Amino acid sequence: GRLTMDVHYQLDNGKLTADNHLFIDQLTFGDRINGPGISHLPVKLAVTLLKNSQGQIDVHVPVSGSLDDPKFSVGSLVWHAFVNLIGRAVTSPFRLLSSAMGGGQDLGYVEFAPGSDVLDADAQSRLAQVVKILQKKPSLKLDIIGRVDPKFDEHGLRKVMVDELVQQEAGRDVNLAKLAPDTYDKYLKKAYKHAKFPKPRDLIGLTKSQPPEVIHKLLETNMPVNADALRHLAERRADAVRSWLHGKIADERVFVLAPKLDASGITDKGKTTRVDFGLH
Incomplete structure (x- = not known):
């Protein structure tokens, strides 16, 4: 490929502030090299995420530091910033892609109401944005991971199961949400x-x-909510997403992974009753 750099360095009282504008066109990789001291970063995935539809990477890598620091090195600062950029691309790929498309929303998950496996309007809107991203990145494949959080889903699932019993009494053609309170109580x-x-x-x-x-x-x-019921809920959530994507993204690009049955590892501010996404 071809690399073009536009650098702007400002020095003020020993403080360096720099902006490195990197433009890389048609980057390809050679054979993998193993050996001591060689870092194996997930660069292929990162490059796929960073490339635009013309196969170009256009990024800014800002760095700053103090010349008074005996360990100061422009090269190491740029390298460290570049590694961080790759890390962000891999750990938060949907936020990166959303920003590149003019949005700032983290599309790495869709949320569900506690106990529910129904995609609401907001979840479907987020999925539509995920579809747009994948359509522009045809080499990417999507991983779907259904999740539950027992703290919320256990109680939520009990409520959903009660509504299911009431629905059976009322009939499948009846919208429970539109029933008068007295009628609901009858069922x-x-x-x-x-x-x-x-x-x-x-x-x-x-x-x-x-x-x-x-x-x-x-x-x-008295609803039978146990570990199996929660696992099945996580699986149904993943299947709801997979079914919604069917016909919009090729099935061979969509993979359903093993469910996660707790909220461990979730560090964002979204609901923990969700489906997570990954890219590969």
């Missing part, structure tokens, strides 16, 4: 009647009549 009581778990009884052994809020709580408490 809730039917679901409670048909549910198979020990219910509070009166002095003569009959099932006690309960107000709707107590019925709902009893149903939630």
Whole structure:
């Protein structure tokens, strides 16, 4: 490939501030070299992320330092900044790609309501942006990782399961969200009647009549939410994303990986009830 550099260095009282504008056209790689002291950075993925549709990389690598520092070296500063750029490209690829397309949103995940595997309007909007990115980067492949956070999903899944029981009583063509409270409570009581778990009884052994809020709580408490149920929720979330992408991105570019069953490793401010994305 061809490398063009435009550098601007400013020195003020021993303080160096520099901007290195790098323009690389049609960069390709030779054979991998192994040996002591050779750093093996994930440069191929980073280069794929940084290239535009014409195969060009256009980046600014700013550096600064003090000439009074005995360890000061312009070369090492530029190299360190370049390594950091590659690191950001690999650890936050969707934020980098979104910024390159004029946005600033981190598209590395889509969120779900606790206990739910339904893609809401915001999640679908984010997926549409992911599709645009992948269409402009045809060499990239997408990894999908369904996740759950038991702290939120356990309770959320119980509520969803109760609504599913009510839906069975009301019928599949009924929109529960549009039911009047009295009508919803009617189907809730039917679901409670048909549910198979020990219910509070009166002095003569009959099932006690309960107000709707107590019925709902009893149903939630007795829903079979365990590790398997949470795993299946994570898998359904991943499948919901895969299904939404079908027909928009070639299936051979989409990979569903093993689910993650806790919130470990999430450092951003997004919901922990989500599907994460990766690129390779």
